[in-house]
Amino acid sequence: MLALAFSASIAGIDAHVVRVETDSAAGVPHFAIVGLPDRALNESRERVRSAIVNSGFGFPPGRLLVNLAPADMRKEGVGFDLPIALALLATDEQIPSTALRPFVVCGELALDGSLRAVPGVLAMALAARAAGFRQLVVPEANRDEATLVDGIDVYAVPTLADAVAVALGHGAPFRRRGTTVLAPTDREGVGDFADVRGQTLAKRALEIAAAGGHNVVLVGPPGCGKTMLARRVPSILPAMTIPEALDVTKVYSIAGLLGPSPRVVAIRPFRAPHHTASRVSLVGGGTQPRPGEISLAQHGVLYLDELAEFSRATLEVLRQPLEEGTVTIARAAGTHTFPARFTLVASMNPCPCGFRGVRGSDCRCDDGVVQRYLGKLSGPLLDRIDLHVSVSRVSFDELVQRGAGDSSATIRSRVEAARNLQKQRFGEASPGTNAGIAAADVRRFCELEGDALALLEGAASRGALSARAFDRIARVARTIADLAQSPRIVRAHVAEALVYRANPGRNAA
Ligand SMILES: Nc1ncnc2c1ncn2[C@@H]1O[C@H](COP(=O)(O)OP(=O)(O)OP(=O)(O)O)[C@@H](O)[C@H]1O
């Protein structure tokens, strides 16, 4: 007879509810799965057969057909084992056919009938709730992740037999104690901005970057503190909202990075891939596409140290995510889109030896070599970096000086105040931060008048600013005004924004 179970399939970082329909007919024993299964699903047949038998149930006789619907959606993953097994038992009337209706079910079966964790359960729980389901059956190892979603009862079971018991009305849903704890912004080990001596300009640029979500590049000689500064950026980022935290957690869930007792990822990500990292690890991909570093940096920071050492091809693939906040991975079987809205923080030397333009040092590099080095950073890439900062070495006096600048906590409170103004400006809708204001909206949100406008127009006529550069400065000026809690952008804000306009390499001090 016909039977039906519900499960969910991952596409990108979201999941969709899938119908698992089974039917049996008399005839020569045969077991087929249709509905665009991938290789894992075919292997699923063997696991399902063994798990059913080894759990003490009878494997249904005759011709068995499993159809995963909708057929046009590609199904990924091993999570269909459990719903297929349950639906087959219902087909065979070992459990009542209506017993499975209220549940969305997922889990990989081992041959002995025990259940293994599957990736993406958080997204599945969200999809199940969105589709109107109130009950979810998952492997025990996925329990904590599934219970992050409110409004749906989670049955976390160790074996197929336990899942059958749940379908028969036994067993109680797991109750999370208290509400989801969003860990406070625990930034242990990050270090404080107060540790960095001098570097007032670079610190200020990073504060602006954090406040407005602007991309930033630090350029300077070896040992001046670029890496030290960049690694402290997480200490001044604003706390994440709950929807942002769930977004980030979904990405980590699908990447399989949530660990054994997952919690909501409550700290803005800071990802620092090495310049030798493969393209797949950076942008995502693989046979079962997994998000890469740029997606793991969602709502946080992607830090590219030694930017000019990354391959030209790698830097090129950053263009789409920098522009659109997403990355599309094309595969033979179709395309996958992952979120990738991050703030880019980059650092680099002004030339291969690192000393070009540094007072009191000699650069040993050929002009041609320097040109090739900087040439890798194409115009379109640099064009998406709002803040270009040249960092110089701090003097010995500055290094030994007591009482450096503001602490990270002080800076972060200014950043959060500026973000609150942006929240009022944009509401819940995009762009979220000033850096994301669309070109068409720059005039409206970054209104320049009087001498503020005159200053920028003057700079534009002298320096031949492109329209894009003009907009970029206006957005940065908007953030500087927000940091000053000023509704209007005034001349001083534009003047400061113009400081961060220079080309890398041209002006290392
Ligand atoms: N402004 C500073 N205040 C305090 N310490 C500093 C400062 N600049 C450099 N240092 C010290 O020098 C070390 C090296 O700095 P860092 O690695 O950040 O330099 P860098 O600019 O990234 O150099 P490179 O171009 O070689 O990567 C730091 O770990 C720190 O101990």
Ligand SMILES: [Mg+2]
């Ligand atoms: Mg460094």
Ligand SMILES: [Zn+2]
């Ligand atoms: Zn050099």
